[in-house]
Amino acid sequence: MVTAFRPVTLNEALAIRRTHGTVPLAGGTDLMAAAPSCSPGRGESSPSIMFIGHLTELRQIRMEQGEWRLGAAVTLADILDHARLPAPLRQAVADMASPAIRNVATAGGNICNASPCGDTLPFLYAQAARVLLCDSGNRRELPIERFIIGPGKTALRPDELLTEIVFPAREFVVHRHHKVGARRANTLAKLSFLGLADMDAAGRLSDIRLTFGSVAPTVIRAPQLEQRLCGLPLTEMKHHIDEISAAYDGLIQPIDDQRSTREYRKQVCLNLLRWFLEELIA
Amino acid sequence: MQITFELNNETVCLDVDPLRPLLDVLREELGLTGTKRGCGEGECGACAVLVNDRLVNSCLLPVGAVVHGRVMTIEGFRQTGAYQRLAEAFTEAGAVQCGFCTPGMILAAAALLRRNSQPDETEIRAALAGNLCRCTGLNMIVEAVQLAARRGGAPW
Structure with a gap:
């Protein structure tokens, strides 16, 4: 039998983490599906497990000083039920898995799993989200793109827990999210695209965020390219679309795998990018 | 433990x-x-x-x-009135064939109706999206949930 901990408070959980390490289990939907015979920690070197999904400190959704703060164990269903959370996040979550899985799977789990196809990640990268990491004495914040290192790898230390996800409560006038999968529900993305944009009163692009999921080890976002577009009058956009598309063509380097091919992924990404930019003009 | x-x-x-x-x-x-x-x-x-x-x-x-x-x-x-309503609707709509998916389908339908007693077809399909049926092609199950919702009368 694998050792399992079920702390009552976050402080107790952090103390256990310091002493025993342990694999944190919030919803467990990824851990349970990945483990042999559907139960985690059954291998020879089975680590201990700590249940954290029930901790009330990790279940809060709060707005504080213009920022949303999501507890790590907030479920995907909680996000969908919270009508004031940003539409592109709720849309990304609505396209994830199935109701039964969304009732259990957590916001923190989707980040710590660090899958290239994590469906909340394009939004979090686009919004420059940060994660709050706590150990029993200290806390630190990392930008999402520095927390996720590569497939299945994060900067989480063995004595830390991801406790909160923080992002500006900033809505964009235009938002388009597309998840391309083999079917509508219960599917992993072949690729995904999120575009966010704002215009000023003079008809110029005042802010634009473009992210691509499932086409690289981590989400692709290129702030320097976005920066070059800011201030551009929308009337001139059509002269720049080819150039923008070429720049992203160089950045998007997907792979062939069981879900899709390199060519398909790249082409559809570029089509969605072009579609989004053309829509801005219209 | x-x-x-x-x-x-x-x-x-x-x-x-x-x-x-x-x-x-x-x-x-x-x-x-x-x-x-x-x-x-x-x-x-x-x-x-x-x-x-x-x-x-x-x-x-x-x-x-x-x-x-x-x-x-x-x-x-099974002991609830909601079950009785759903069971009748599933039977009438031909929503049960081999029956293997049925317990999950009934509970998925119940979870939906508890939150939304008058779902439209899109909402029903979204609520059943994680439940696969290999016999009925799903349409009869969607019809069964529509039938149960239309008849109402159950404390979902």
């Missing part, structure tokens, strides 16, 4: 590996075989049960996660 939870309105206390899937505990320890094992990885919904009134795949839920929670399986749900 000693695990206590409410199962079909009765308190149960078990000494089990907390990482065992709830599905295995229900079927093998407690003899409740109405909950089915299909894919074992959260794809098919045959193992769906209600935990704190929400639909959950019991194959992916370690039993240690339901400590102090309320679990309702098809055996417990």
Whole structure:
């Protein structure tokens, strides 16, 4: 039998983490599906497990000083039920898995799993989200793109827990999210695209965020390219679309795998990018 | 680990590996075989049960996660008026063939109707999206839920 901990408070959980390490289990939907015979920690070197999904400190959704703060164990269903959370996040979550899985799977789990196809990640990268990491004495914040290192790898230390996800409560006038999968529900993305944009009163692009999921080890976002577009009058956009598309063509380097091919992924990404930019003009 | 939870309105206390899937505990320890094992990885919904009134795949839920929670399986749900309404509608619409997906479908429908007693077809399909049926082609099941919702009369 694998050792399992079920702390009552976050402080107790952090103390256990310091002493025993342990694999944190919030919803467990990824851990349970990945483990042999559907139960985690059954291998020879089975680590201990700590249940954290029930901790009330990790279940809060709060707005504080213009920022949303999501507890790590907030479920995907909680996000969908919270009508004031940003539409592109709720849309990304609505396209994830199935109701039964969304009732259990957590916001923190989707980040710590660090899958290239994590469906909340394009939004979090686009919004420059940060994660709050706590150990029993200290806390630190990392930008999402520095927390996720590569497939299945994060900067989480063995004595830390991801406790909160923080992002500006900033809505964009235009938002388009597309998840391309083999079917509508219960599917992993072949690729995904999120575009966010704002215009000023003079008809110029005042802010634009473009992210691509499932086409690289981590989400692709290129702030320097976005920066070059800011201030551009929308009337001139059509002269720049080819150039923008070429720049992203160089950045998007997907792979062939069981879900899709390199060519398909790249082409559809570029089509969605072009579609989004053309829509801005219209 | 000693695990206590409410199962079909009765308190149960078990000494089990907390990482065992709830599905295995229900079927093998407690003899409740109405909950089915299909894919074992959260794809098919045959193992769906209600935990704190929400639909959950019991194959992916370690039993240690339901400590102090309320679990309702098809055996417990059978005692309710809502079940009677859904069973009638499923029968009339031809929504049951081999029956393997049916316990999960009934509970998915119940979870939907509890939150939304007059769902439209899109909402019904979204609510059943994690439950696969290989016999009926799903359409009869959607019709059954529409029929149950239209008739109403149940305390969903």
